[in-house]
Amino acid sequence: MTEFTAQDAIRPRWSPALRARAVRRFMFAGLIIMIGTGVAAVCLELLGRSLSPLWLTVGIVLPSLLAFGALFVVFAITSHALLGRLLRRLAFVLFLGSLAGIAGAAWGASLLFGLVDRILAARPDPIAQTIFGGELTTDEIVLFFAASPDDPRGLEAPPALEVVAYLLWPFQFRILRDLILAFVILGFVSVTASFAIWWERKVAGRIQSRLGPMRVGGWHGWAQGIADGLKLVQKEDIIPGRADGPVFRLAPYLVFIPVLTAFLALPFSDRWVLRDLEVGLVLVLGLLGIDVIGVILAGWASHNKWSMYGAMRVAAQMVSYEVPMGMALLLPVMAAGTLRPGAIGALQDGGFHTWLAFSSPFLFAAAGVYFVASLAACKRAPFDLPEAESELTGGFHTEYSGFRWAVFFFGEYAAMFVVCGLAVLLFLGAWHSPLPASWGESLAGGSWWQRGLYALLFSGPAWFIAKTYALLFVHIWLRWTLPRIRIDQVMYACVQVMLPMTMLLLLGQMLWQLLVPPDGPAARVANVVCTLAGAAVVAAFVGTAAWGLLHRRRLVGPLAVDHLPGS
Amino acid sequence: MTASWRRSTVAAVLAGLAWAGPAWARGPQTAGTAETVGIDLEALMFYLLGGLAAACAVGCVMSSRVVRMALFLFGALGAVAGLYLLLHANFLAAVQLIVYAGGTLVVIIFGIMLSSASAAARYQARPAEKAAGAVVGLLLLAGLVTAVGRIDWSGRIAAVPSAPTVLEFGRALLTTYLVPFELSSVLLLAVMIGAAWLAGSGRR
Numbered sequence: 001m002t003e004f005t006a007q008d009a010i011r012p013r014w015s016p017a018l019r020a021r022a023v024r025r026f027m028f029a030g031l032i033i034m035i036g037t038g039v040a041a042v043c044l045e046l047l048g049r050s051l052s053p054l055w056l057t058v059g060i061v062l063p064s065l066l067a068f069g070a071l072f073v074v075f076a077i078t079s080h081a082l083l084g085r086l087l088r089r090l091a092f093v094l095f096l097g098s099l100a101g102i103a104g105a106a107w108g109a110s111l112l113f114g115l116v117d118r119i120l121a122a123r124p125d126p127i128a129q130t131i132f133g134g135e136l137t138t139d140e141i142v143l144f145f146a147a148s149p150d151d152p153r154g155l156e157a158p159p160a161l162e163v164v165a166y167l168l169w170p171f172q173f174r175i176l177r178d179l180i181l182a183f184v185i186l187g188f189v190s191v192t193a194s195f196a197i198w199w200e201r202k203v204a205g206r207i208q209s210r211l212g213p214m215r216v217g218g219w220h221g222w223a224q225g226i227a228d229g230l231k232l233v234q235k236e237d238i239i240p241g242r243a244d245g246p247v248f249r250l251a252p253y254l255v256f257i258p259v260l261t262a263f264l265a266l267p268f269s270d271r272w273v274l275r276d277l278e279v280g281l282v283l284v285l286g287l288l289g290i291d292v293i294g295v296i297l298a299g300w301a302s303h304n305k306w307s308m309y310g311a312m313r314v315a316a317q318m319v320s321y322e323v324p325m326g327m328a329l330l331l332p333v334m335a336a337g338t339l340r341p342g343a344i345g346a347l348q349d350g351g352f353h354t355w356l357a358f359s360s361p362f363l364f365a366a367a368g369v370y371f372v373a374s375l376a377a378c379k380r381a382p383f384d385l386p387e388a389e390s391e392l393t394g395g396f397h398t399e400y401s402g403f404r405w406a407v408f409f410f411g412e413y414a415a416m417f418v419v420c421g422l423a424v425l426l427f428l429g430a431w432h433s434p435l436p437a438s439w440g441e442s443l444a445g446g447s448w449w450q451r452g453l454y455a456l457l458f459s460g461p462a463w464f465i466a467k468t469y470a471l472l473f474v475h476i477w478l479r480w481t482l483p484r485i486r487i488d489q490v491m492y493a494c495v496q497v498m499l500p501m502t503m504l505l506l507l508g509q510m511l512w513q514l515l516v517p518p519d520g521p522a523a524r525v526a527n528v529v530c531t532l533a534g535a536a537v538v539a540a541f542v543g544t545a546a547w548g549l550l551h552r553r554r555l556v557g558p559l560a561v562d563h564l565p566g567s
Numbered sequence: 568m569t570a571s572w573r574r575s576t577v578a579a580v581l582a583g584l585a586w587a588g589p590a591w592a593r594g595p596q597t598a599g600t601a602e603t604v605g606i607d608l609e610a611l612m613f614y615l616l617g618g619l620a621a622a623c624a625v626g627c628v629m630s631s632r633v634v635r636m637a638l639f640l641f642g643a644l645g646a647v648a649g650l651y652l653l654l655h656a657n658f659l660a661a662v663q664l665i666v667y668a669g670g671t672l673v674v675i676i677f678g679i680m681l682s683s684a685s686a687a688a689r690y691q692a693r694p695a696e697k698a699a700g701a702v703v704g705l706l707l708l709a710g711l712v713t714a715v716g717r718i719d720w721s722g723r724i725a726a727v728p729s730a731p732t733v734l735e736f737g738r739a740l741l742t743t744y745l746v747p748f749e750l751s752s753v754l755l756l757a758v759m760i761g762a763a764w765l766a767g768s769g770r771r
Contacts, residue, residue, distance in 0.1 A: 246635075282658065283664070286668070289670070290664060293672060293676065
C-alpha cells in the first residue's frame, strides 16, 4: 500500500506536462531509430550491399507511424482544452464513424484473410516452410502480386511490395486471425454494453415518466455509457481490509471471461461465426453455467454479510434456473436434430412461419419458458434479488467500485446478449427476415451491392442483431415494470412451476414428433395457429412500444389531461 | 500470493518460454519422413494445459485456505476440459464444463460457504495425514509410470479422422451402452430421493 503524504499533495505525480514530456521522448526515440536506419541503409549502399526489406519495414515504416501517432498524442495532451471543444462538436460524427469503422474492420479483416488464403492456394511450390511452422514465405507473396507473363520470377517488383509482403506474412497463421477476431468480439461487446446502459436508462426514465440522460454528448445523452465507463476507470481501487485479495480481484473476470468465450459459438449469420461447433449449444450452456462461480466468489471474498446473502441467493437462483433453461433449449434441438447452431439457423429460412417457435404448440410454450428462465439466469428483474439495491445495498457487488464493478456489468449485459441471441437463434428465425430466403435467391450470388441488399432484406447478421436487441428491449421493459419477487417465490416458481412444465413440454414435443406426421393436416393447423399467435404477440409488443413512443410526452395518472398541448 | 510466489511464477514462465520458444520457432521439421520433429501449436497447447492442470492440482493440495482450494480445483477442471478439446472430444469438454465446473464445483463452494465459520477458514493437515498421503501418492506414481512405460506406443497413435458427432454419441448410448445408461439414471434417482428425504421432514 502506498502512503499518501503531504509531498504527494503538493507534487503532481503524473501531470499533463510530465505526460507530454514522456510522449515527446518516445517520439524522439522513434525518430532516432528512423534516422539510424536511414544512415545504415546509405552506408550499406555505399559499401555495395543493400539493407534487407525486413529491416526497412521495422526501421522506417513502423517508427514513422509510431512517431506520427506520438505527435498527435502530444498535441492532444498539451492542448486538451481546445481538443476537448473540437471533439465535443464532432463527437456524434466520430461515434458513428467508429461504429462504421468497427463494422468495416470486421469486413476488411475477412477480405484480408481471404486474400492471404488465395495467396496460400496459388503457390507454385508448396513445400517450403518458414519459422513458427508457417508455410508461406514473403517471396511467394511478392510473386503473387508481381508475377506477369514477361516477368515470371517477379524480379521487377517495386521494393514497396516487399514491405507489403512483410506486413501480410503474419496473417497466414490461424492463431493471429483468431486473436484479431477475439478483439473484434471484445469491441462489439463493449459497444453493445455501452449502448445497452444508455438505452436502459432512457427506457427506465420514460417508463417512470421522466426523460433519462439528456446532456452528455448532446442528443439525448447518447455518450452517457461511454462517460460512465471513463469515470469508472479512473476511480480509486478500494479493496476491503479483510477481503481475500486475490479472489476478490479475480472474481469479476471469472464472470466476464466465460460470457465472452460463449461468443465463440454464437453465430451472427451462416458465414459470420467464429467456430460453427458440432456441440456449440452445449458449450454455450456450460459457459453460462460457469458464471455462477464468479458471482459466488465475489460475494464470499468481500467479507461482508450483505454480499454473502447475495452470493447465497445467486447460487440457489442461477443454478436452479439453469435446469428449465437447458431443458427448454432441448426442444428446438429435438425438432432440428442437431446441436450445431448453424444448422438450426439454416432450418428457419423459409419465412415467418418456418421459425421454430411456430412449428408446434410445445415449441411456442418452450420459447416463453426459455425467455423467463433466461431472465432468472441473467439475474434480471423480476429475479434480481442477488443485486437488489433496496434490500442488500448491492448484493454480491456491494464492495466493488470502479473498474471492477464495470466489469461485472459488462459481463451482465454480455450475458443478456448471449441468452437473447440463443433465443433468437433457436426460436425466432436466427438471422433470417420474415420474408422467405427463396424470394431473394437471385440476389444472393450477385455483386457486392446485391449481396448487401440480400443481407438487408432476407438473411444477414443485421437481422440477428436487430432481433436480439428487440429481446434486450423486452428485458429492460420487464425490469422497470414488474416488482421483484422474494427468494422463496423464486425457488417455488422454478422447482414447482417451471420444471414440471418443462418436462411436460419435452414429453409433449417428443410425442408430437413421433405421432404427428410433419406434412399432415394437424401439423399444418398447429403451424398456422402458432404463427398467428406469434404474429399477434409481436404486433402487441411493437404496438405497445410504438404507442409509448408516440405518447412519450404524456404525464401519467391523474396528471394526464388529454386536451392540453403536448399530450 | 506474496511477492516471492509472484517472482517464482514469473521466473518459471520465462524459463519455460526460453526453453520452448526456439523449438516452437523452428517449427515442425519434416526430416524427409512423415514424422514431425519439434513443437507445433497443438503440442504447445498440450504442454500449457497439462502444466496448468498439474499446477492447479498441486495448488489445491498444498493450499491451506479452503476457498483457494476450490478455485484451484476449478482451474484444474477447466484445464482438463481444454485437454479434452485437444483430443477432439468436443462434447466431453462441454459436458465437463457443465457438470464439473458449473455443477459439482458450485455445490462444493456452496458446501464450503455453509459449513465454515469465517471467510478465511483454513485446513491444516496433521503430519501423520501428510505422511500417509505421500506414501499413497508415491505408490500410485510408481504404478502409473510402470504401466505407462510398458506400453508399446509404436503403431498405436493414429490421426483422429474426425470428432464423433453427437448423433453417434446418442446412438451408442441407447444401443451399445444402454445398460450403464439406465443404471446411472437409477443411481441419480436414488441420489435425488435421498437428498429430498434428507432436506425434508424425514430427518426430524
